[in-house]
Amino acid sequence: MIERSPGGGAVREHLSRVRVVPPVQPRKLAKVPFVELADGRLQGVVSSGSDISRVYVSSIAAGTHAYNCSTNNNRPCGGLYGAPCKHLRALAAEAVLQYGPGRVARYLRADVPEGADLIDCLDGAHEPAPAAMVFSRFLRHLAYLEVPDTGVPIPELHWFPASGTVA
């Protein structure tokens, strides 16, 4: 309601409780527990279908669309035969669920015609990329679940009102 009020963006400049980060949509996390648009890449972690203690780190660079997939120990994924593997396809599909197709395409600077799958609209090649950094960002992400809860009030969170997910 506030964002739509007369003056639009100009009003937004004077609001303290305005939402800046668009909400992410809930999705099943089992296959792809971690997806992010960061460091100029769509990157994330895909759980191995056969070994529960193994994960793949997959990434697609914005602009060039260069892609990579390897295990968290930096061993190349066996599924990369001159085309994105199933992990990369899963990463792209889950990113679209989480962020919405528009936001992912904009970030990657990809042209995705209506009805097409994002992953089929990329024209990059396989290029090595640092898996260790993405994996450590994933571990940092998981570490939030280990931070204890607290009953101490955090007045700073008044700047971050929860809001309805945009369907």
Place this chain on the structure above:
Amino acid sequence: MLAVQLAALLDGDPEGAGEALDLVTGFDDALVHGLARLAEERAEALAALAGAFADTPIGGRLAEAAAGVASGSITEDHLTALAGGRAALLGAVHDALLADLDAALGRERAPWSAGPEPEDDEGGPLGGVRSWLRELAITGWRGVDHDLVSAADQVVEALLAVPGRRRLAVLLDGLAAELRASCPIGTMEHLPVRRWADLWTRAVLLSHDAVPSGAPRPAETVSGRLLILGVDVHEHGTAVQFQVHAVLEPTGGGRPRLVRTGVTVAKVDTITGPAVWKLPHRHGALLTALADRRCLDVTDLPLLDSGDLLWDDDRALPGKPADPFTTARLHLAGALAPAVPPLDRVPVRVAEPVLVEDYRVTKDGSFDLGGGVLAVDTERLPACGPLTPKLVAGSTACVGLIRWDGGRWLLQPLAVQAKAKKETVEVATGDWALGPTDPKAVKAEARAGDPVAVLRERAGRLLRK
């Protein structure tokens, strides 16, 4: 809230608030472009901010800071002084707003008296925080890039490990995520100028050595019956706070008091919607009281000087059914409101529970009470609960929080009553505290699986290798 009360509230801005906010706006504009390249008019804006304090004890420091920054000497001390000046102006606006609101509602507020000093200071990487905030100020929002944003990651991680620095950690994490999502900021059309300056100012103050970080110590402990008015949910990517507004009926009689209590939990962005209620699972009594609309019998709960009860689920038991509308009708007029501690005097913290009835919903969703029109903030209905803009638009009574933002008063609904097939139904933000009850939401949750369980499993397998 009656029509005549609303009319009194909407009758003009507090005296001097406009001038104070203009000075704040001038400072905020300087942060957009960065203090490294202050154009003349922005240097004048800093001087004007300092000038407002000319006859006060901090006048000298502020004048020196404004002049220093204008001549390129952007030190942490100068920034702290300017942040302090900005905070003092908004503190005055807060006080004037709350005084107007209390006067309109006829609400009595306890006088401020500081509780005991917090426990020992826990330190934390404050040097790193301050130098990051200084870089931001020098660069300006327009110049922020991925590298500058990423520099906050390590600082936040270190802060999260220090319990007494939780407030600062949560604040910086929220700000950094917004800057990251907004990059490249140079090409953004409309920046959230006031908001980011608020967050920056707050972080500068919280990272000052003089602000204690240890666990807060209670002013007293209280026992009695806690009657819940509603839950206000705050959320960003990595934190969610369930802040409960309630009336405390002290054991053995005595005047009922308005209190706040609640729980904050860490999370990640993919834990969202009703799934966030799985995080505070340790606090079963609180969740049960919210979901089943029951009161809580509490024993020896610590009460802070801010009117916040330090929640401890072991000292509470869900009691008899208690309906927020009945509580509001019975107690809101007579309950004593808590004082606001000096550091918390910011307009965004104004969140006063009210009951609104006898309104007509206008086309844009506002409530027309006859004596005035109250804007309703339906974009702040949390996705973790069943309250929707449609339910609010069809409602006949509403318990909510009166807030102020962007120069106007707003109502943030916490619970509504609506007529459905001759029956009155009630819907509140905390209804799904023990899981969704609406079949559609249950199905959606089943589809999405349990993100908390999945991530805990992954953490258990991968984190401690």
